[in-house]
Amino acid sequence: MKHFGYNFFAILGVVLVAGIILCCRTTCNNFKENEHMYKVNSPADVIALFPQSVKEIEHITDTSIQETKKTLENLIAIKPQDRTFANTFGVLDRISLSNLSIAANVIHVLEMVSPDKALRDAAKQAIVKLQDFEIDYISSNRSLYKALEAYVDGNAKKESLTDTQWFYINETMDDFKRHGLNLSDARLNGVKQLQKDLAVLALNFDTNIAQDNSTITVSKNDLQGLEEDFIAALKKNENGDYIVGVDYPTYTNVMQNCSVEQTRKRLYMAFNNRAYPINESVLKDLIAKRDQLAKKLGFNSYADLDLSDQMVKTPKNAENFIRTLAEKSAPKAKLEFKQLVSDLPQGVTLTKDGKMKPWDSSYVSNYYKKKHFNIDENLISHYFPMEKTVQGLLDIYQKFFSLTFKEETISGPWHEDVKLIAVYDAKNVLLGYLLLDLYPRDNKYSHACHSTIIPATFGPGGEIIPALSLVIANFPKSTASKPSLLKRSDVTTFFHEFGHALHALLGRTEIVSFAGTHVKRDFVEMPSQMLEEWIMQADILKQLSSHYQTGEQLPDPLIKRILELKNFDSGYYVQRQLMMSLLALQYYADGGQKDVYKIYQDLAKLMMFGVDPQPDAHYYASFGHLTGYAAKYYGYMWSKVFALDLFDEIKKHGLLNPETGKKYVHDVLGKGGSAEPMDLLKSFLGREPNQKAFLRDLGL
Numbered sequence: 228m229k230h231f232g233y234n235f236f237a238i239l240g241v242v243l244v245a246g247i248i249l250c251c252r253t254t255c256n257n258f259k260e261n262e263h264m265y266k267v268n269s270p271a272d273v274i275a276l277f278p279q280s281v282k283e284i285e286h287i288t289d290t291s292i293q294e295t296k297k298t299l300e301n302l303i304a305i306k307p308q309d310r311t312f313a314n315t316f317g318v319l320d321r322i323s324l325s326n327l328s329i330a331a332n333v334i335h336v337l338e339m340v341s342p343d344k345a346l347r348d349a350a351k352q353a354i355v356k357l358q359d360f361e362i363d364y365i366s367s368n369r370s371l372y373k374a375l376e377a378y379v380d381g382n383a384k385k386e387s388l389t390d391t392q393w394f395y396i397n398e399t400m401d402d403f404k405r406h407g408l409n410l411s412d413a414r415l416n417g418v419k420q421l422q423k424d425l426a427v428l429a430l431n432f433d434t435n436i437a438q439d440n441s442t443i444t445v446s447k448n449d450l451q452g453l454e455e456d457f458i459a460a461l462k463k464n465e466n467g468d469y470i471v472g473v474d475y476p477t478y479t480n481v482m483q484n485c486s487v488e489q490t491r492k493r494l495y496m497a498f499n500n501r502a503y504p505i506n507e508s509v510l511k512d513l514i515a516k517r518d519q520l521a522k523k524l525g526f527n528s529y530a531d532l533d534l535s536d537q538m539v540k541t542p543k544n545a546e547n548f549i550r551t552l553a554e555k556s557a558p559k560a561k562l563e564f565k566q567l568v569s570d571l572p573q574g575v576t577l578t579k580d581g582k583m584k585p586w587d588s589s590y591v592s593n594y595y596k597k598k599h600f601n602i603d604e605n606l607i608s609h610y611f612p613m614e615k616t617v618q619g620l621l622d623i624y625q626k627f628f629s630l631t632f633k634e635e636t637i638s639g640p641w642h643e644d645v646k647l648i649a650v651y652d653a654k655n656v657l658l659g660y661l662l663l664d665l666y667p668r669d670n671k672y673s674h675a676c677h678s679t680i681i682p683a684t685f686g687p688g689g690e691i692i693p694a695l696s697l698v699i700a701n702f703p704k705s706t707a708s709k710p711s712l713l714k715r716s717d718v719t720t721f722f723h724e725f726g727h728a729l730h731a732l733l734g735r736t737e738i739v740s741f742a743g744t745h746v747k748r749d750f751v752e753m754p755s756q757m758l759e760e761w762i763m764q765a766d767i768l769k770q771l772s773s774h775y776q777t778g779e780q781l782p783d784p785l786i787k788r789i790l791e792l793k794n795f796d797s798g799y800y801v802q803r804q805l806m807m808s809l810l811a812l813q814y815y816a817d818g819g820q821k822d823v824y825k826i827y828q829d830l831a832k833l834m835m836f837g838v839d840p841q842p843d844a845h846y847y848a849s850f851g852h853l854t855g856y857a858a859k860y861y862g863y864m865w866s867k868v869f870a871l872d873l874f875d876e877i878k879k880h881g882l883l884n885p886e887t888g889k890k891y892v893h894d895v896l897g898k899g900g901s902a903e904p905m906d907l908l909k910s911f912l913g914r915e916p917n918q919k920a921f922l923r924d925l926g927l
């Protein structure tokens with residue numbers, strides 16, 4: 228459930244959030260300097276944004292780089308006495324809306340989702356070029372830094388600037404320092420090289436995960452417990468055996484429902500060895516070089532560097548937060564385990580020392596839910612057919628946020644599955660577009676994420692520039708006899724990613740670099756996790772559900788049982804999140820030579836009660852957050868505290884109350900990253916945030 232705000236332009240905590248050039252497809256060269264050309268005022272504009280050939284990718288990369296070089300040269304050439312906010316920091320900020328940024332975002336999207344290998348490869352090459360350019364000409368550009376400094380030390384003191392402008396100036400200068408601009412030339416060169424190497428390593432790590440198309444081959448007999456239509460939809464090899472992949476819908480279904488242990492075990496091993504062994508060495512290099520980078524920049528460790536501009540500030544604070552929460556959730560996790568093993572399904576046995584085998588845990592949990600709560604997630608999914616659920620979700624958000632969504636008919640910018648939704652405000656002004664790419668495919672980014680393509684901001688005359696966002700997910704496809712049916716966990720994922728998208732579409736700020744989701748990373752999961760809570764409310768669940776055959780809503784007794792089940796495994800869930808948070812922190816703690824395998828095994832043994840990690844499983848090789856989120860995985864739990872506090876407050880006023888929606892947009896979403904998150908929270912809550920709602924909600 229990642230949020231992407233591209234790292235390769237992640238200077239200024241902020242980013243060249245990108246956009247693209249409509250007129251400039253393959254041959255057009257009529258760039259107007261400093262002008263944002265990629266405007267999306269119609270569905271055709273959105274489609275035209277995406278290059279269809281290798282040549283186009285190369286062209287928009289090269290031309291937008293040249294254009295930005297010129298912009299920067301002009302910025303640097305201004306005499307100190309002539310500097311203003313607008314011609315110095317303003318110009319830098321607008322690079323986030325330039326052809327370069329938007330091209331970069333579009334190209335990054337293609338690298339993640341294009342079914343065409345040639346395009347993906349060209350996109351990857353272009354990204355490396357763009358990353359190098361960003362490092363050489365922006366984040367490590369001493370002349371640029373000096374130009375900005377000249378303004379800060381000179382005319383900034385005379386110009387009357389807003390608080391937000393000062394916030395931007397301070398964040399930017401801090402970020403430059405965090406990129407080594409206050410170091411000597413020799414040291415800065417070392418930093419630059421490391422950053423370039425790291426950008427490539429991170430990209431390789433991510434690509435290796437996306438392009439792992441591992442499968443296992445099984446007979447029909449090995450698939451007992453799974454529904455006929457699911458089996459019928461599986462591909463077969465020439466011997467008539469079934470091919471089972473590691474994509475999320477397939478994996479989840481098999482792990483929860485297949486009664487054949489050997490099948491679960493084999494798929495578990497395939498899933499937990501995605502991108503292994505290739506990513507083990509990439510990860511080790513990444514850790515070693517990040518450690519070197521941190522040391523060169525004067526930090527104790529990469530975690531120290533990575534957290535220094537976050538809400539949490541230091542790894543020590545993050546660890547204290549985790550350990551306190553781990554203590555609070557451990558008793559519940561232990562109790563849950565005891566409950567589960569008290570009634571194991573037929574054929575499941577514990578190890579000699581009373582532990583559960585990891586490929587049994589989803590199966591056991593599903594069995595327990597069915598038997599003791601009379602909850603069958605497969606049957607519940609019958610109430611959430613994709614089309615109706617999307618419509619229901621849109622209805623809820625339309626009401627709360629006073630928006631109108633309109634699905635546009637398009638013919639795939641990169642694949643026929645892709646859908647496009649136009650978003651209008653209450654006055655029918657186009658706020659932007661949202662692309663949805665929701666089904667698994669080979670070589671597609673395998674998790675769920677949101678990506679900003681064009682940030683929400685204003686044009687020079689104060690006019691609204693329509694934003695563009697993309698949600699990528701991997702939900703079950705329709706089969707011969709059933710439409711695409713969403714599990715409750717899929718619906719939650721959808722609400723989560725849509726929460727990021729709304730943040731991006733409604734977070735319209737004057738400073739482009741603060742638009743929408745360009746907030747501190749340990750705050751970015753707040754709006755998304757807050758909206759997840761909606762579907763744990765009886766009336767919302769009812770409103771959202773519609774049986775795919777009968778159109779009936781979820782019956783009240785079933786809703787009651789679903790809600791009773793809410794905290795069924797919250798102890799386990801919190802422990803797992805905390806374990807992954809610690810894993811990320813320990814990987815990036817002081818020291819460049821890490822035994823990534825042992826650290827993972829030790830932590831899993833320590834924190835995952837009753838379920839031992841398998842010696843042959845290498846989950847960390849596909850832990851995609853280790854690149855973009857780096858040491859900041861704790862941010863999920865950290866921001867969930869705020870999410871639940873806010874949700875509690877919103878609930879008091881009614882979940883579909885548009886007045887509360889307005890206030891939430893005004894105080895929080897609409898501000899993007901233009902102020903400290905704590906100030907946004909306080910202004911909405913009218914008090915300091917606290918952990919009460921969080922602990923109560925998780926039953927801790």
Ligand SMILES: [Zn+2]
Binds near residue numbers: 228229230723727755
């Ligand atoms: Zn997220």
